[in-house]
Amino acid sequence: MRSWGQQPDGPADGRYAVQLTDVTKRYGDGPSAVLALDKVGAGIAPGTFTAVMGPSGSGKSTFLHCAAGLDRPTSGSVRLGAQDLSTLKERRLTELRRTRIGFVFQAFNLLPSLTVEQNITLPLRLAGRQVDAGWFDHIVKAVDLGDRLARFPAQLSGGQQQRVAIARALVTRPEVIFADEPTGALDPETARDILGLLRQAVTDLHQTVVMVTHDPVAAAHTDHALFLSAGHLVDALTEPSADRVADVMAGLRRAA
Numbered sequence: 677m678r679s680w681g682q683q684p685d686g687p688a689d690g691r692y693a694v695q696l697t698d699v700t701k702r703y704g705d706g707p708s709a710v711l712a713l714d715k716v717g718a719g720i721a722p723g724t725f726t727a728v729m730g731p732s733g734s735g736k737s738t739f740l741h742c743a744a745g746l747d748r749p750t751s752g753s754v755r756l757g758a759q760d761l762s763t764l765k766e767r768r769l770t771e772l773r774r775t776r777i778g779f780v781f782q783a784f785n786l787l788p789s790l791t792v793e794q795n796i797t798l799p800l801r802l803a804g805r806q807v808d809a810g811w812f813d814h815i816v817k818a819v820d821l822g823d824r825l826a827r828f829p830a831q832l833s834g835g836q837q838q839r840v841a842i843a844r845a846l847v848t849r850p851e852v853i854f855a856d857e858p859t860g861a862l863d864p865e866t867a868r869d870i871l872g873l874l875r876q877a878v879t880d881l882h883q884t885v886v887m888v889t890h891d892p893v894a895a896a897h898t899d900h901a902l903f904l905s906a907g908h909l910v911d912a913l914t915e916p917s918a919d920r921v922a923d924v925m926a927g928l929r930r931a932a
């Protein structure tokens with residue numbers, strides 16, 4: 677049986693960038709336990725942009741955290757490429773997150789005492805890796821921060837800070853970038869720029885991006901939208917338009 681999130685054509689070599697199989701996540705025990713994800717299956721093909729959507733409390737953040745190795749499922753498996761994350765001890769998992777996954781958060785999460793350049797290259801320094809000057813220049817140009825490398829985050833606008841966060845996520849050339857409401861704190865125009873940048877990371881830099889969002893307009897920048905409801909993956913759209921996404925969301929809210 678095909679899960680909702682399994683893309684119809686799948687990746688050319690049969691390997692997903694990220695694959696969740698029967699992922700269940702339960703918080704707590706006994707009568708107060710919450711089943712945040714219930715046997716969720718999803719395959720994210722490399723080089724695609726995917727939106728994870730659903731009403732509040734449907735399990736989007738839990739999905740992202742389990743898929744990104746930030747949290748462990750109660751049962752089921754998550755693979756990053758060929759690597760089953762459940763077999764990794766905490767230290768190896770941390771190492772994998774640093775080197776093979778990029779993160780972009782709503783609150784930017786930049787280090788205030790580091791310059792733009794130091795923030796961007798931080799994941800490489802934490803992993804003990806050299807900066808590839810050619811790649812660094814390429815991404816700095818892509819996010820248009822070349823003239824702000826010596827500034828500090830507090831000297832930048834919200835949109836500029838999110839561009840630094842995207843450059844930081846790209847610097848290790850990760851297999852997947854996970855973005856949690858990356859435009860949630862931005863005005864609509866700046867949000868459009870940031871979504872355009874994430875789109876560009878997929879189309880031009882061949883990155884794989886998975887983004888949690890509430891916003892149908894944001895989802896319309898993606899290739900696939902997955903819909904969660906009460907911990908189940910219940911629907912999916914390919915090349916989603918904002919109107920179709922809004923219709924699905926309205927249906928899920930009515931059903932809730």
Ligand SMILES: Nc1ncnc2c1ncn2[C@@H]1O[C@H](COP(=O)(O)OP(=O)(O)OP(=O)(O)O)[C@@H](O)[C@H]1O
Nearest residue numbers: 703710711712730731732733734735736737738739
């Ligand atoms: N650490 C936790 N402990 C207990 N319950 C949790 C925890 N984290 C999430 N939950 C519960 O799991 C369910 C799914 O939460 P999750 O944050 O994944 O949903 P979401 O779709 O991201 O919601 P939102 O859109 O409001 O951010 C909710 O019922 C939530 O209350």
